[in-house]
Amino acid sequence: MSSNAKIVLRKKSNREGLYPLAIRITKNRRSTYQYLGHYIELEDWDEKNIRVKKSNSNYKNLNSLLSLKLSEVNKALITLQSEKKDASANQIKKVIYSSANKSTFFELAEEHLDELESSEKLNRLSTDKAWVSFIVKFNKSKQLSFQEIDERFLKKLMLNLKTKHSLSETSIMNILVLIRLLFNRAIKQKIVNRELYPFGTDKIRIKFPETTKVGLNINEIRRIESLNNLSPIELHTRNVWLYSFNFAGMRVSDILRTKWSDFYDGRLHYRMHKNSKLLSLKIPEKVLKILDQYKDDKRSEDDFVFPELKKANLDNAKDVYNKRKTATKKFNNNLKSISKKAKINKKITMHIARHSFGNIAGDSIHPLMLQKLYRHSDLKTTLNYQANFIHKEADDALDSVINF
Structure with a gap:
């Protein structure tokens, strides 16, 4: 597919409320922008004729500059095409402006x-x-x-x-x-x-x-599980948090994208949103009990398990992102009241479910297996992460010196 260039006014203003002029280079419907270093009022831009209006005191010089720059880019595009060099929009831009x-x-x-x-x-x-x-x-x-x-x-x-x-x-x-x-x-x-x-x-x-990662212990998680004085929204938050914990600290973005069709053969099969990795995990008995609470709202196998993304426009990444961000904020606020009711002094957030799994796992699970459960790309990441929760050897060493 051929590439093209066009002068545009980017709709992102600077601190003075002025908008930048740029050349948009498009290839295979993917675009990149080269900013020209000049800003104008939104009202000074003629979208139809692609030029600066006379209302701008410097319109003549700016329009001459735009014509010159666009001509330079088009000449470079023709040269690339004549040389049969296939390249992405960003690569084309690098070639054009490499000497600028x-x-x-x-x-x-x-x-x-x-x-x-x-x-x-x-x-x-x-x-x-x-x-x-x-x-x-x-x-x-x-x-x-x-x-x-x-x-x-x-x-x-x-x-x-x-x-x-x-x-x-x-x-x-x-x-x-x-x-x-x-x-x-x-x-x-x-x-x-x-x-x-x-x-x-x-x-x-x-x-x-160095950062300190603090997770809950078994006793604290049991206290959360046994709470019976939760409001409906706190109960939902607890379900989502425990769902995360029981799936080795599954991230919120993956939890909210979980569909009923992801469960089959007694396992959860899903692709991580962060790095597109495929994962298959056994469904713990505790998760089955959580899922039972949402079956009445199930409309089809392709329906989301949890309600936060059911009304999202899935073709609009910003809408999905905003709804996930809002949901995470609400979950974290609800976890504050849940922690008070459970008489837990540690700060609890959705991400603490991941830390809690690591804390309880300690050094009892082989790092290679933890790497798989955490979905880490590099074993070193797993070792560094788990080092926050392994204390037994250091504790034993301390005791061997001071207990005399």
């Missing part, structure tokens, strides 16, 4: 966010969009070249994030990871020289702090 060296940090950030949105990675999109906004606030402008992002810039940014915004060390490291990702992309596109790379052993190091 004009893209700014925030232009590549917008490109990154657009790609996340196009691939429907909405959870990552929401997080990275927030990280970008912190960098914009620090820089006080969207004009930032990669050459300006040196060690001094990053150290000042880290201090600003800690003192002015009170971000945790983990959040600050995540922002640096995003900057590093975009810097590497800029190097590949020859926007900046590798010699200016500000990360490394003797430069800015990205090191995440």
